[in-house]
Amino acid sequence: MTFKGEIEKYDWDTVEAQILGATRTDVLAALKKTGKRTLRDFQALISPAAEPFLEEMAQLSSRLTKERFGNTIQMYIPMYLSNECQNICTYCGFSLDVKIPRKTLSDDEIIAEIKVIKRLGYDHILLVTGEANKTVGMSYFKNALRLIRPHFSHIAMEVQPLDEHEYRELAEEGVNTILVYQETYNKENYKEFHPKGKKSNYLYRLESHDRIGRAGIHKMGLGALLGLNDWRTDSFFCAAHLDYLQKVYWKSKYSISFPRMRPCAGGLNLKSPISDKQLVQLICAYRIFNQEVELSMSTRESQTFRNNIIKLGITSISADSKTDPGGYAGDVKSLEQFSIDDNRSTADFVEVIKQQGYDPVFKDWDSSLQE
């Protein structure tokens, strides 16, 4: 049994129609409920009918988040190891057909990046790569992790879907968290957006989290690429995925990210852009639906948005980020995956968090806690 069996119980168009057909009564029922909310409640909360209740949703989301996570926000920083990629993703700046200089960090370059990042004060790191199995495959990862592990308490990886035994090997090298975004849960559209490369295999990607779960990874991240397809329907499937995973792999923690499509070197063509208001609605809906899930925010978003989202349900956030390999130690700007909207320094952003009454937490894991 994998998520394939679960997702096949649904029909995309029916789900979309259910969300669009949710009523004010459905929304109020979801908001007023005292126990656990269901996936039908989630549909109501992300529906157009919930838009007039955004303030109520925000208040509830803020309260539920505080109860669970306290007045804290976890800080992390991404490190891009490589932008080599054998996939064609029609929306991505690292896509094979995008003519940008390709770079994979050498040992010396990784060490240089670590030095700069440690000076900024980070202890939780997110490693990001493209998908180029020959040059940036398991042996590259293992070598990189041996250089990186001694310097960080918590290592997350956003890496191409791998086999179960490979996830186990990454865990042995100290990886705590694996992030895989499905991009879109719509099987037909998925093929249009991913015409070439290993990534064109929808099912292999869809079942990634099952393999991650079986490998005993501590935390896994999921998400849909917002804007690629109807964001509401994709988010519903992502919530259903989360619900399924939590029941089956009950020892894992979960994190949801909100990659909203932004301009990048590949050009862009958005089917269903999500507005700031709708993104807030979505974040609050996830929190009201699931009090325990971590909600994560990158620097793709604007300063104003990030300043205000801290209180609304987000539990971990990056700052001061570079999305090009070698970007911290070097000064190259042409290789980045997406453009950063919030360029504030870590120190400045920490002040913003404190002013909102939250404690920025740089260490909330210890490598000694992993067997």
Added chain:
Amino acid sequence: MLEIADRKFDSRLFTGTGKFSSVDMMVDALAASDSQLVTVALKRVDVASSTDEILTSLDPNRFDLLPNTSGVRTAKEAVFAAELAREAMQTNWIKLEIHPDPKYLLPDPIETLIAAEELAKKGFVVLPYIHADPVLCKRLEEVGTAAVMPIGSPIGTNKGLKTEDFLEIIIEQSSVPVVVDAGIGAPSHAARAMEMGADAVLVNTAIAVSDDPVAMARAFKLAVEAGRMAFEAKLAGVRERASASSPLTSFLD
């Protein structure tokens, strides 16, 4: 006065260091609570550094540290973490927390029992976080834990003493101190636990997340004192309805 292992405590309110909006706020709230035992998550402190912000802010003359193993999923990981905590925080006291379920953070009774036995043998003062399971409490006592810490309700939920009937049995049967841990969301919950005869309570979320943590810490201090005083004074029994005016057995007189 409460005694656990080799230590005596004036205060029966134990507290935690998580979820506060700043270290300064934490220090002020802990001071107002008069607590003498404070739990610290190993994962939150930088054991390699002598300047860790949480550890350096806690006055050692005022607070004893109770490191906890939050984050581990197995007995083996817990034992390793406890040894690391002993080294880093210079105490052989350990709050044994093994919750492989990160959703409700409910404790694993099997792994906890295995780890408790091993840690007790290694000379730790073990305070295990466990379900309100009376049999498990006796088993833990038998392997040498210094206290038991049954839950009132799932951690962080503030739902109060949902396990009250089982806590009563545990308190009745236990030969080691019973510390009600987790789920205590209001001073009235803490007072109730103390009235029932709990030896202490551990409160974190309800203080840290309130709008005024300092005032809430003081409210809990007073509630714990009041509850304990009531327990020692012996509560008058509660009756469901008034006593019958015409006794059923008077014909025997």
